Amino acid sequence: MYAIVEIAGQQFKVVKDQRVFVNRLQTEEGKKVSFDNVLLLGDGDTITVGAPAIDGAQVGAKVLKHLKGDKVIVFKKKRRKGYRVKNGHRQSLTEIVIESIAASGAKKAAPVKAEKKAEPKVEAPKAEAKKAAPKKSAAKADDLKKIEGAGPKAAEALVAAGIDTFAKVAKTDAAKLSEILTEASSRLAHLVTDTWPKQAQLAADGKWDELKELQDRLDGGVEK
Known part of the structure; x- marks a missing residue:
């Protein structure tokens, strides 16, 4: 069985006992962690696709260690400007090992429903009191x-x-x-x-x- 799961903002295809390097997790080394945002499960010829995630599916893993990835050189240059900047970057990573892939049984926290605010009642505009039409002067305009x-x-x-x-x-x-x-x-x-x-x-x-x-x-x- 294999799964496609989202971990720390990235999607990985994982199988049991596979070691994966993911973006740094807050879990301490040696602790277990689970991921329930499983997008796809494959078991032989049976493939289950989530919409977007599969309800109840879960991938269990164990945090092995925290480390930094290989250095990446970032070099910027602007022609005819004399502008050159060179920086190095090492991404913070966490090494985990996949311990289990469960198609069902994961307990998900009940989604918090946004409290609907009572919509203010819009009162129908009151009919304006008809003002008495000004009385026309008895005297008509002369030529x-x-x-x-x-x-x-x-x-x-x-x-x-x-x-x-x-x-x-x-x-x-x-x-x-x-x-x-x-x-x-x-x-x-x-x-x-x-x-x-x-x-x-x-x-x-x-x-x-x-x-x-x-x-x-x-x-x-x-x-x-």
């Missing part, structure tokens, strides 16, 4: 383009500033209206807003005939 001298751009600038009705335009000083237009765009700075509050007041009061008469006398917002 400020009806003011003589106020084009679409000027009307947009006033609405953006919160002045969206004839009543608000009427309550706003002409100089303030001009300032709003200038800040909105330099192209609106030339507009004359002197009569805009008066026109807006007539429109807010619904006096469209009087507004038309006033606008007939205006040219670009300026009275002729």
Whole structure:
């Protein structure tokens, strides 16, 4: 019978009474040691392969002595750099003798199961309370383009500033209206807003005939 077993990080094919040099073991000389990471067993024509190790299989051995292997020279050189380093190395080894190969009967320590941490419960997002929609102002925006001298751009600038009705335009000083237009765009700075509050007041009061008469006398917002 033979076995392929992992010992100290290396795999060896071993048979009974075979002497093997392995990487240094912590076991004292003369003590017995066993290896249960058996990967393959061969007994005549019967071959058992582990997945990855064979459950219950074990290789028993005895530590004969600890020693160091032959010296190995490690030489490093870099071309055209003048770099040369020479080191020697002797691997620490342990000589063991295989005493037994068992296909079953090895006692393995029960695998320690990792304790599962309780997963934090993810609470479903609470439905946000629906906020009452802000009540729209009863007053609807007026068509400020009806003011003589106020084009679409000027009307947009006033609405953006919160002045969206004839009543608000009427309550706003002409100089303030001009300032709003200038800040909105330099192209609106030339507009004359002197009569805009008066026109807006007539429109807010619904006096469209009087507004038309006033606008007939205006040219670009300026009275002729």
